[in-house]
Amino acid sequence: MAIDRAGLAEFLRNRREALQPADVGLPPGARRRTGGLRREEVAMLVGMSTDYYTRLEQRRGPHPSEQMLAALARGLHLSLDERDHLFRLGGQHAPGRTGVGDHVGPGMMRIIDRLSDTPAMVVNSAGDTLLQTAPAVALVGDETHFTGLRRSIAYRWFTESATRQRFPADDHDHHARAHAGRLRAAATREGPSSRAAEVADALLPLSPHFAELWKNHDVSVRLTDQKKRLLHPELGLIEVFCQTLLDPDSTQILLVYTATPGTESHQKLGMLAAVSV
CATH class of the missing domain: 1.10.260.40 (lambda repressor-like DNA-binding domains)
Structure with a gap:
């Protein structure tokens, strides 16, 4: 064009x-x-x-x-x-609007703009991170620079040990079941041509663990609206609550990380601006 x-x-x-x-x-x-x-x-x-x-x-x-x-x-x-x-x-074909898209709508953008001092990020149902605040990058690393299948944290979880090392070993089983369940639910809801189905199809021959969890159809385990433990490379263990806001017009979710005031983890979140990942 x-x-x-x-x-x-x-x-x-x-x-x-x-x-x-x-x-x-x-x-x-x-x-x-x-x-x-x-x-x-x-x-x-x-x-x-x-x-x-x-x-x-x-x-x-x-x-x-x-x-x-x-x-x-x-x-x-x-x-x-x-x-x-x-x-x-601009001389380009407009992106398709099927299922999951990368476009973050103006409403969600306005919300995340007002969370500039808070760890927050927008993800889609396949686990691709679309947008992060600076504190979120400091907390979990820059998750927007990945390309291809590696954009999905679910794909990275089952194929890259570095992703799993950011969480305590005792929590790995829960995270694995939650990632597999989220992909299963999204692929069923959005169809075989969806991004979630693409990620799942790629993982099945690569990860026996994922293939086993996939067969269970367990979609009840969640990673959000509950306490999550993160291993920060400089600040150590941080316990946060992960609240979510679902955009009703899309399959995107806003994740906001908070900690109980007065706790050590709350103090560490306040230190994120002073450290680098």
Whole structure:
């Protein structure tokens, strides 16, 4: 598809000027001569250089990739219809909307923007992490950089020991059953062409343990809304509660990690900003 440089520039500028810093979790900053976000603020939210973004708005930028357009859609808090429009203006086919998607809707984005000081993340039903706050990255590591099947924590759990080592050995059986059960429930609900079914089909020949759990059809074990123990590489054992918010219009879940005030784990969560993973 051919890129519509004029249309893309106009659409980006229109959506940027419609957003205020508070809409995307940014402080108001110094007095602004015009409304909306600054170009450098959008570039920061999206993870691109200010020069790259500026050239897009000036109709002289490069042909953006699908990954770059997806990042722009998240940074500008676009709806699904707006995201699809952005892709077409950028000369790319709009992503499919079947089952599980990577697009985080504006409502969920507004919530997570207001949780910038809290470990929180958005995941889909296959265990792919779509978005994390900085404290969440400090707590569990950057889970958004994985590609392919490794995007799913369920896949990594059964194939990579490093994933399991972030949790006490006594909890491994519970996590394994929960990951298998979540995949089983999602694959049944979303069908054989879903992302969850893809992950499960890949795991069956690779992991005898997963294959055994898969046959049990146990979908009752959960990892959320309960106490979870994490082994942080610098802070050691941290006990957190994992609360969830389900987006009724999609299969995405917002996970928020908290700890009981006054406990050692609560103090450790407060120290996350000072440590690196």
